[in-house]
Amino acid sequence: MGRPPCCDKSNVKRGIWTAAEDAKLLAYISKHGVGNWTLVPKKAGLNRCGKSCRLRWTNYLRPDLIHDSFTPQEEEHIINLHEAIGSRWSLIAKLLPGRTDNDVKNYWNTKLKKKLSKMGIDPVTHKPFSQILSDYGNISSLPSIDNQFGSFLKNLNNTFVPKSEPSSGITGLPLGVNTYSNMMMNPIGSDNSTASTLSLGIVAQFQEINQDSVQVQPHFLNEVASSCSSSSPPHATDHQLSSQPTYLCQQSHHEAQITPSSSFNWSEFLLHEPFSSADELKQEQDFHGTMMSSSSALPTLAGGSEHNLKATTQACDFGSSAINIGGQRNNNLAHDQASSSSMTSFVDTILGQDSEMQAAFPELLDASFDY
DNA sequence: AACTAGAGCAACCGCCAGAGG
DNA sequence: ACCTCTGGCGGTTGCTCTAGT
Numbered sequence: 121m122g123r124p125p126c127c128d129k130s131n132v133k134r135g136i137w138t139a140a141e142d143a144k145l146l147a148y149i150s151k152h153g154v155g156n157w158t159l160v161p162k163k164a165g166l167n168r169c170g171k172s173c174r175l176r177w178t179n180y181l182r183p184d185l186i187h188d189s190f191t192p193q194e195e196e197h198i199i200n201l202h203e204a205i206g207s208r209w210s211l212i213a214k215l216l217p218g219r220t221d222n223d224v225k226n227y228w229n230t231k232l233k234k235k236l237s238k239m240g241i242d243p244v245t246h247k248p249f250s251q252i253l254s255d256y257g258n259i260s261s262l263p264s265i266d267n268q269f270g271s272f273l274k275n276l277n278n279t280f281v282p283k284s285e286p287s288s289g290i291t292g293l294p295l296g297v298n299t300y301s302n303m304m305m306n307p308i309g310s311d312n313s314t315a316s317t318l319s320l321g322i323v324a325q326f327q328e329i330n331q332d333s334v335q336v337q338p339h340f341l342n343e344v345a346s347s348c349s350s351s352s353p354p355h356a357t358d359h360q361l362s363s364q365p366t367y368l369c370q371q372s373h374h375e376a377q378i379t380p381s382s383s384f385n386w387s388e389f390l391l392h393e394p395f396s397s398a399d400e401l402k403q404e405q406d407f408h409g410t411m412m413s414s415s416s417a418l419p420t421l422a423g424g425s426e427h428n429l430k431a432t433t434q435a436c437d438f439g440s441s442a443i444n445i446g447g448q449r450n451n452n453l454a455h456d457q458a459s460s461s462s463m464t465s466f467v468d469t470i471l472g473q474d475s476e477m478q479a480a481f482p483e484l485l486d487a488s489f490d491y
Numbered sequence: 492a493a494c495t496a497g498a499g500c501a502a503c504c505g506c507c508a509g510a511g512g
Numbered sequence: 513a514c515c516t517c518t519g520g521c522g523g524t525t526g527c528t529c530t531a532g533t
Binding site for chain 1: 498501502
Binding site: 208209210221 | 517518519520521522523524527
């Protein structure tokens with residue numbers, strides 16, 4: 121009945137591998153190749169569990185592994201892929217030659233998550249905090265800390281609370297978001313084609329890898345499905361996977377009037393440290409002033425249900441191949457409007473948006489978001 | 492020089508789907 | 513058909529190193 125256990129787990133060695141153990145495993149695999157991992161430790165003369173041997177081989181000993189630090193291009197790949205497919209580290213690693221899922225996962229957890237948070241982007245949703253605020257609006261009915269919005273709040277707290285205005289946690293928000301907006305609007309030496317081309321290539325590769333395996337359901341699609349109209353199918357289609365998600369939800373209808381033509385370049389974005397210099401502060405202020413002066417000509421954030429419906433329909437179209445900056449700008453604009461006045465008016469704005477959204481989409485907003 | 496906190500990373504844990512007996 | 517294991521995966525832990533005080 122059943123198979124015998126692969127090893128006596130109480131008698132196998134655990135912990136850090138020694139050089140001698142590495143040499144034995146390497147010698148065995150180079151001679152016999154990898155087959156049944158439960159047999160490998162016995163045949164190689166190792167007092168280890170087969171699972172441990174497999175991990176050691178795949179994460180460290182494999183000759184094709186790169187042990188150097190990640191390049192900006194790889195960072196960009198990881199971020200784009202994480203945005204598209206979530207924390208499927210093994211899939212992401214397959215698109216990064218020489219990298220293991222453990223490498224990618226560690227790099228994400230130790231570096232990229234923090235980097236994105238510092239830049240005012242929620243590493244779970246890949247949306248700027250300001251957009252999450254405007255998307256979900258209703259601060260008073262926040263779900264638990266474990267879900268995506270909870271992640272946003274934690275990051276928001278980590279990122280902004282220690283900043284300039286100690287008297288209020290949330291008053292620090294506009295600084296970070298404006299920094300983000302500013303970077304988005306003024307990418308350093310922006311190369312319009314780079315990011316979108318790269319992203320398309322990555323997703324195409326991803327499709328190749330997945331064409332005969334699992335049906336992918338990227339988390340961003342779930343988000344959109346829950347925050348936009350229900351017309352999207354529950355699974356990612358080829359069409360959806362072949363394009364980058366946009367940050368368009370609810371704000372996109374008028375973007376053509378104000379959207380800069382540039383697309384977004386992660387690598388430049390990543391090299392830019394927010395909150396780092398007086399120049400950046402000045403840029404933020406300049407940007408803020410510009411946006412405020414032009415905002416009167418722009419539609420309000422929630423300009424009525426008809427507008428919202430159009431925007432929603434458009435927002436759920438994944439046909440765009442580039443990350444759309446326009447939606448972000450529009451969102452950030454709304455945020456700028458809010459942040460330009462007092463704390464009270466910021467909250468009022470958010471609550472007002474929530475009321476209007478609730479009027480426009482009662483069936484969506486009444487339902488609890490369950491991630 | 493000693494201590495501490497944080498970062499980085501290797502390894503383990505626990506779960507799941509599929510396969511073997 | 514059922515039970516158990518394997519292989520693979522994502523999440524987490526804990527050790528080591530380094531920078532700051």
